[in-house]
Amino acid sequence: MVKSFVEVHRKFKYDGISYNTKQLRTKALDLIKQGHDFEKKTGQFLIDWLNKEDYIIAETSGSTGNPKRIKLQKSAMVNSAITTGLFFNLKSGDKALNCLSSDYIAGKMMLVRAIVLGLEIDCVLPHSKMMFETDKSYDFCAMVPIQVAGSIKEIENIKTIIVGGSKIVPFLLEWIKNCPTKFYETYGMTETVTHVALKPLQSLTQKGEEFFKALPTINFSQDKRNCLIIDAPNLIDAPLVTNDVIELKSNKEFKWLGRFDNVINSGGIKLFPEQIEQRLLTIIKKRIIVCSEPDDKFGEKVILIIETPNIIPKDFLAKIEASNLLYKYEIPKKIYSIDQFVLTSNGKVQRQKTINLALG
Incomplete structure (x- = not known):
């Protein structure tokens, strides 16, 4: 008690x-x-x-x-x-x-x-x-x-x-x-x-x-989407199903891959934007969002949004390609800039609102 x-x-x-x-x-x-x-x-x-x-x-x-x-x-x-x-x-x-x-x-x-x-x-x-x-x-x-x-x-x-x-x-x-x-x-x-x-x-x-x-x-499991399920009887009344895609090592350990609602399916390949972002942040010292746009050939194509007032997209793209940080299918097909990302009152990026603003 x-x-x-x-x-x-x-x-x-x-x-x-x-x-x-x-x-x-x-x-x-x-x-x-x-x-x-x-x-x-x-x-x-x-x-x-x-x-x-x-x-x-x-x-x-x-x-x-x-x-x-x-x-x-x-x-x-x-x-x-x-x-x-x-x-x-x-x-x-x-x-x-x-x-x-x-x-x-x-x-x-x-x-x-x-x-x-x-x-x-x-x-x-x-x-x-x-x-x-x-x-x-x-x-x-x-x-x-x-x-x-x-x-x-x-x-x-x-x-x-x-x-x-x-x-x-x-x-x-x-x-x-x-x-x-x-x-x-x-x-x-x-x-x-x-x-x-x-x-x-x-x-x-x-x-x-x-x-x-x-x-x-506390124990962990996965649903059919490979999303994390949290079993914490001392904290919540019933197991909590999340939208976080994970690699489950055991009922006590997992690796976080990204949000299920953010996954990009490009030509049948599932891409996790958060993983791509983490690698790009080693060469882009600004806030970024990796997301997608519809594509006639692949269904979805990867795009990049950068928090900066002025950019030359081809320069950023050349920098990304030269870095060898991404696989070919992860490289953004289009780059957008926005003056400021949309934030919550405690400073977290509101991802979807920022994407909507950037793509207009």
């Missing part, structure tokens, strides 16, 4: 100060009344967390569709916090840094982990260039890739960082290899109460791995 979700661990600290349940409610109200915008959001979440309801309302990111509001059971969030604590051996009194908005599940769960596990959490403004005490050591932090990239010289005193929310570009993976911090790429979503699988990234202190590994009590 999980702990009561209104119980605040006796070793919990928020910005260096200890709080019991009653004191934390008072602190939350103070944040709402007097705090900065990000602190008001934190205060509102704490009020929601400490009320008598057994659920909270969370909003999905909207990166793969329209954002939606869903109910999350607080008991599932407690279970998720405990599972993460076991995986990373987090102990009461360990220090955590929260640099994510409490509007979304990743930021909410940083607070829940601290409350449930008894962590000492410091909360800072969610921004690509974070401002925090760089001479202070932290045991645990969750970031999005743009925050890692914007703070690469300041985060070496953080022992473990989990990274998610968007793709990790190749140059960042190369930098991580020379950092003493342990990094883990996450796989999860709001519906699964943040991550259900983690993948170690190569750094100075650990080897990188190709497959995501399940957290304790």
